[in-house]
Amino acid sequence: MARPSLYQQVASELRRAIYSGDYGPGAQLPTEEELRSRHGVSRNTVRLAVAELVNEGLVTRAPRRGTIVRERRALLMHPQRELEPQPTGVPREAFAYAVSQEGRQPSQLIEVLTVKPAEDIASRLELDDGKLAVVRRRLRFVDGQPYNTNDSYFPHDLVAESEIARPGDIGRGANRVLEELGHAQIRVVDDIWARMPNQAEVERLQLELGTPVVVYVRVGYDREDTPVRVAVSVLPADKHLIRYELGSR
């Protein structure tokens, strides 16, 4: 494998200084001129090194303030915890739980629609042609800032008469309503991938340039192994970290 080039070495030293906290969140990196003389390299090499860190989401260029180390308060999500028994009254929906664990304030905008679902959703829900789904579409906020989206689809035939199909929040959570309907989810399949956001997502989630999104899709199955819920989350990559723990202590 090739020796790292000069700009990669400079990027690497800056990266180390950021990770070690020498330059903490909000700190200003040295100017191009300072970096140039400190590392004894050309201005172009400095620019390439800094561009690399911008690209990795570690720093951002702010007008009149130079290059600033980004706040990297990624929200740690534990998708497994949603399956654990829920103490009454405590929200264990993965997002709200993760946010409140950090002492921050979750909130959401929600709309509830009956739709003919897109092909990939219909296929995951194993819906026959022409069958409808109820979707609960959420835009979720942390401390008032848009943070991610979560669209949960349910077979219309299953939930049409329940709270799930009615507008507004469900205090005890839609999963609890599914339980009450006799369709508790006893198994889930989580698919995770990433892509660049589309323009609607850039606007809705107020994404910075060059921020990819992680797409996280959970399909929940009931005791009959029938899919009863498909939840699609779109998570801006600079703000989310997904964690699974496997095996036992």
Added chain:
Amino acid sequence: MARPSLYQQVASELRRAIYSGDYGPGAQLPTEEELRSRHGVSRNTVRLAVAELVNEGLVTRAPRRGTIVRERRALLMHPQRELEPQPTGVPREAFAYAVSQEGRQPSQLIEVLTVKPAEDIASRLELDDGKLAVVRRRLRFVDGQPYNTNDSYFPHDLVAESEIARPGDIGRGANRVLEELGHAQIRVVDDIWARMPNQAEVERLQLELGTPVVVYVRVGYDREDTPVRVAVSVLPADKHLIRYELGSR
């Protein structure tokens, strides 16, 4: 929530046609002129719609061939399977297993180094200041094409005398060697996020423009709850899908 704009409606119809297979992998989308007249919109609207699909990784622009639907053979990875008992002789390392399951040919370039690990690796391995790690750095291929990278770090003190510290492939896998050393991994913590690739990754993995990478880090703990392995995979987002299954049938 806002009504989708005109170009989003066009993008949405094209997206549906791609997902439904009307335009399969390798198919050519209609020309801008055809799309313009078919949807009764301006050329600019068509361009915005197609740009959106390029951005999502669904299509790519090929010189002289127009806009082509991409091959979307994402490799399905099951990180859980690495923890299952291994039938002798069968490779169950997640990547090699996933590739051979699909009838494709895995291969790799490997280099083995003793290094002073970066801050984040040292911290995950709980190494004291100045302690060294052995890293097995792999560039992995599918059918001869570079596909992803996997760097596995081990505490030098633990593995220095073992095969793990020696160059070359380990037929039965490094995890088996850890077992033989009395440090079987009985618990793992998987962290998953995404970011844009750096320039070295773009070159090494031959990434197309605008392709993010998923970073997947597994820390393995032995019976004493000591971290014995940190594996960092960099997975081009257009080629990988990570799947977890939780709960029981």
